Amino acid sequence: MTESGKPVPEVAKDLGINETTLASWVSRAKRAEKHTSEDRDELIARLTAENAALEKENKELVMERHFLKRCMVPWVK
Numbered sequence: 001m002t003e004s005g006k007p008v009p010e011v012a013k014d015l016g017i018n019e020t021t022l023a024s025w026v027s028r029a030k031r032a033e034k035h036t037s038e039d040r041d042e043l044i045a046r047l048t049a050e051n052a053a054l055e056k057e058n059k060e061l062v063m064e065r066h067f068l069k070r071c072m073v074p075w076v077k
Contacts, residue, residue, distance in 0.1 A: 004011070012022040 008023050008026065009019050012019040
């Protein structure tokens, strides 16, 4: 489409997918191209920080679960 100059319906038919789906993908790709490298760097930094926070929370929850399992052993017996 952008490279070949073919219309969306023709390319969609060639690929065997719905025209609406292909048009949506093209639209998303065009919007993604508009983002600058600074926006991407900011997004990557935000996602990295969020991932680190989630990993920390996960470790805490695993320790809490382990602790609770050990505390429950005397009650079960």
